[in-house]
Amino acid sequence: MTRLLHRAIRGTMPVAIGGAGITLNDADGKSYIDASGGAAVSCLGHGHPDVIAALHRQADRLAYAHTGFFTSEPAEALAERLIEDAPPGISHVYLVSGGSEAVEAALKMARQYFVEKGEPQRRHIIARRQSYHGNTLGALAAGGNELRRAQFKPLLIETHHIDPCYAYRLQKPGESDQAYAARAAQQLEDKIIELGPDQVIAFVAETVVGATAGAVPPVADYLARIRSICDRYGILLILDEVMCGMGRTGTLHACTQDGVAPDLMTLAKGLGAGYQPIGAVLLSQHIFDAFAGGSGFFQHGHTYMGHPMAAAAALAVQDVIRRDNLLANVAAIGAELDRRLQERFADHRHVGDIRGRGLFRGLELVADRATKQTFNPALKLHARVKQAAMAHGLMVYAMGGTIDGRHGDHVLLAPPFIVTRADIEVIVERLGAAIDDAIASIPA
Numbered sequence: 545m546t547r548l549l550h551r552a553i554r555g556t557m558p559v560a561i562g563g564a565g566i567t568l569n570d571a572d573g574k575s576y577i578d579a580s581g582g583a584a585v586s587c588l589g590h591g592h593p594d595v596i597a598a599l600h601r602q603a604d605r606l607a608y609a610h611t612g613f614f615t616s617e618p619a620e621a622l623a624e625r626l627i628e629d630a631p632p633g634i635s636h637v638y639l640v641s642g643g644s645e646a647v648e649a650a651l652k653m654a655r656q657y658f659v660e661k662g663e664p665q666r667r668h669i670i671a672r673r674q675s676y677h678g679n680t681l682g683a684l685a686a687g688g689n690e691l692r693r694a695q696f697k698p699l700l701i702e703t704h705h706i707d708p709c710y711a712y713r714l715q716k717p718g719e720s721d722q723a724y725a726a727r728a729a730q731q732l733e734d735k736i737i738e739l740g741p742d743q744v745i746a747f748v749a750e751t752v753v754g755a756t757a758g759a760v761p762p763v764a765d766y767l768a769r770i771r772s773i774c775d776r777y778g779i780l781l782i783l784d785e786v787m788c789g790m791g792r793t794g795t796l797h798a799c800t801q802d803g804v805a806p807d808l809m810t811l812a813k814g815l816g817a818g819y820q821p822i823g824a825v826l827l828s829q830h831i832f833d834a835f836a837g838g839s840g841f842f843q844h845g846h847t848y849m850g851h852p853m854a855a856a857a858a859l860a861v862q863d864v865i866r867r868d869n870l871l872a873n874v875a876a877i878g879a880e881l882d883r884r885l886q887e888r889f890a891d892h893r894h895v896g897d898i899r900g901r902g903l904f905r906g907l908e909l910v911a912d913r914a915t916k917q918t919f920n921p922a923l924k925l926h927a928r929v930k931q932a933a934m935a936h937g938l939m940v941y942a943m944g945g946t947i948d949g950r951h952g953d954h955v956l957l958a959p960p961f962i963v964t965r966a967d968i969e970v971i972v973e974r975l976g977a978a979i980d981d982a983i984a985s986i987p988a
């Protein structure tokens with residue numbers, strides 16, 4: 545009998561006992577290729593000796609010192625590193641313990657920013673259907689995945705949702721990317737005008753939508769248009785790169801590829817690569833100045849923020865990525881992964897879309913390619929794919945959801961940055977077998 549709630553509800557699960565490189569092993573001696581990095585976390589794979597050595601060194605020196613009393617060397621060094629590589633305008637870092645905490649902190653920063661500026665009436669957050677921003681109450685309110693939100697409504701913050709930029713389902717036949725980008729971004733301007741521009745705090749979006757949609761990148765020009773709408777109305781742009789950031793798409797920050805810099809950015813997952821729980825908010829100079837010139841304090845805090853062990857792990861992870869030039873591998877092997885996925889699934893009758901950037905790739909599964917009709921959600925095809933993949937010794941992140949999370953199935957691949965061409969071949973082969981097994985398991 546298990547006393548762990550999530551397992552008591554889910555039932556049998558393998559017991560993970562070890563891992564090396566891109567592989568995880570269970571207590572029964574079975575091994576799994578980690579083609580999803582867990583939940584797009586393990587970007588260096590498992591058991592990386594340099595990160596483990598850094599953790600040992602830090603544990604020997606200092607495990608914990610509360611940020612109310614002390615700063616620490618690894619936290620300072622990590623903040624320096626993150627600023628060195630940050631998008632233009634970003635000046636400071638706030639370290640927390642994960643993605644939801646980062647999103648909460650960013651939302652509160654945005655709110656306090658306007659309070660400091662003498663605009664406390666601003667209270668609306670605009671976000672997008674489909675997105676996932678975390679499971680704490682504020683982050684859940686910002687998220688647009690109805691499956692996760694429904695039981696907790698009414699949520700605590702006033703959020704308003706517009707459509708995602710989701711070319712596969714929302715771009716019209718014959719519509720150019722430019723025209724679609726303009727139409728999709730226009731929804732933000734319309735919503736701001738409807739709510740009253742002086743009532744809105746921020747727009748929050750994942751640069752590339754991850755967990756709840758399967759690596760949906762924006763079309764060219766969309767984010768640039770979003771940026772200029774935010775600027776026109778004096779609204780903050782928060783980009784959530786918890787999943788798609790820290791190199792996953794081939795550049796350290798996904799938004800670099802769109803030529804856009806946010807006012808606030810959230811990071812987690814790949815930042816610490818799973819060796820420690822860590823998240824961060826990157827904030828721009830004008831937000832820092834509002835705090836510094838106002839109350840002098842960001843009214844927030846967590847017991848484990850800036851944790852020395854977590855910061856040491858993240859710094860070691862980032863050092864390895866830089867030293868081994870792994871972002872070049874993400875770009876090159878990511879292109880190879882895309883090529884192999886196209887080769888294997890472009891004509892598959894139940895794969896409607898293949899998308900993504902770098903080593904962040906998604907497949908959308910459909911009952912009918914011509915109509916893009918989703919499978920009946922009661923069939924839980926995504927869960928069948930995940931289970932079949934595990935049987936084939938492959939971890940993939942398979943989830944339900946298209947526009948609002950109620951229907952649709954997709955599979956997300958986010959393998960470690962150290963993955964090779966040969967690994968990609970095995971991953972695609974096992975994924976193909978898993979999808980076919982899952983579909984075959986559907987009752988006639």
Ligand code: PLP
Nearest residue numbers: 642643644676677678755786787
């Ligand atoms: N934001 C995004 C884009 C995410 O994908 C996630 C987690 O999947 C979160 C926030 C929440 O992060 P965490 O699970 O670390 O709280």
